[in-house]
Amino acid sequence: MNQNPFELVKTSDRSKARRGRLHTAHGTIETPIFMPVGTLASVKGLSSRDLREMQAQIILANTYHLYLRPGTELVAKMGGVQKFMGWDGPMLTDSGGFQVWSLKDLRHITEEGVEFHSHLDGSRHMFTPESVMKAQREIGADIIMAFDECTPYPSTVEEASQSLDYTLKWTRRAVDWLRENPPVHDYPQYFFGIVQGGMHKELRQKSIDALKEIAPDGYAMGGLSVGEPVETMYEIADFCTNSLPADRARYVMGVGTPWNLLELIKRGVDMFDCILPAKNAQDGLVYTSRGVLRYKNAKFADDNCPLDPECDCHCCKNYTRAYVRHLFKTKEPLGWTLSTLHNLHFYLHLMQQARDHIEAGDFEEYCGTYPATSAGSGIDSRYMSLKIAIISFFSFKK
C-alpha cells in the first residue's frame, strides 16, 4: 500500500529475535518496542511531558472510544490526535474491533459490520470496515489497524473459521476504501492487517496467506492472550512468525507481561501493547528488577526504599514505597501517576535492554538470566510460578 515503513536491522543467529526500525512521519520507532496504551488520547495519569521523559516512542489510542467521545470529526478538526493531545511522536490507533467484541450483549455482528449500543448512553451505532477507516483517517494516527473480529477462546474450527472469514472480508473492504478515498491529513498513515484464526494453526495459516495477498504495511497478530494457556499463545505466535514476511513489522496485540514480551521477541515479534502495566500500577502492583511488588500491601507501609532500587525513573529516584502506598491508600491522583510512570518506564527500559542485547548478540542469554516476573496472573507455567514464588519470598519478606 504505502512504502514499507519497516527496516529490519538485525536478526539473531540463535532465535528469531529481531532488531528493527519503523519509520513514520512523526518519528522513527526502534523495535522491539512496547506501546503505552492511551485509549482516550491520554495515557491515564500522565502528561505528554511524562511520556517524553520516559522515552516512549509510540503510543496507542482507540477508535471506538474516540468515536464516542469526543468524536473523530472533532479530533480531525483539532488537527489530528497528536495535536489534540500535545504529543508530537508516533501514534497507533486500534480499530475498535476488540472493544466491539467485548461489548458482548450490546452488539450484533453481520457480514456488513457491527451494530452496537454505546456503553455510555445506549445510543445505537454501526461500525463497518469503511466507517472505521474513515474514523481512523480523521483521528490521524501514523499506524491504523484493520477492523477485525477478535475470535473468542475457546472456539471450534467452524466458529473461528466463520470469524476469520469476516475479518478477511472486512480487511479487503478496508483496503479498498483507503485506496478510493483521499487522506484527511497530509502525512502517510500505514495500515496493519490483523491475523486471526483462534488457536487453529490451519486457520492462522489461511489468515496469513490471505493477508499477504492484500499486502498491508505491517502485520498484527490478534486474538491472543484471551484465556488460552500461555504456552499455547507462544506456540501460535511462533507459528505465525514462521510465515509472516520477514521485511514487515509484526505486532502482537494486547500482550502482555514483561516475561511474555521477552518470549515473544524471541519468537520474532517487534511490537506490543498492553494495558497491564498501567492497570496494575493503578491497582497497586508494580514490576521491579526483582519481580512483582504489590506496593499496596501493609508490609510496605514504612518501607523507605524506592519501588525498585535499581530503577532510575522519576518515581524511583524521588519517592519511597511508603509514600506511594500512602498515596494509593488515600486515593491521591499522584499515586496513580507515579506508579504508572514507573511501570511504563520499566516496560520501556526492558525493551531498550532487549534491543541492546539483540544488537550485542546475547539476547538469549539475557532472557535466561532475566528475573522471573509474574503479571499477577496464573497463566504462566508452573516452573515460572515456582521461580516467582521463591524470588518473591526472598526479595520481599520483611
Next chain:
RNA sequence: GUGGAUGUAGCUCAAUUGGUUAGAGUCCCAGAUUGUGAUUCUGGAUGUUGCCGGUUCGAGUCCGGUCAUCCACC
C-alpha cells in the same frame, strides 16, 4: 439536683409484635487484572450489642439498677 434522649464492628448505621449463627456500607487485610465498558472486581478478618442483675423456653429488643454522652429545666 430534676426530667428526657441515646449507647450495636475502628467509623456511620441496620436488625419485623422478643425468635436460627447480630447484618450492611466504609475502613483494614489479601488476591485478581493481557488490542482499558476498569479510580475496577473477588475474597477475608473484626462484636462480652456500655456494664450488672431480673423476666422468659428464648433478650440487641422487655423490666430494675448502674456508668457514659447529649439536651432541657432548676
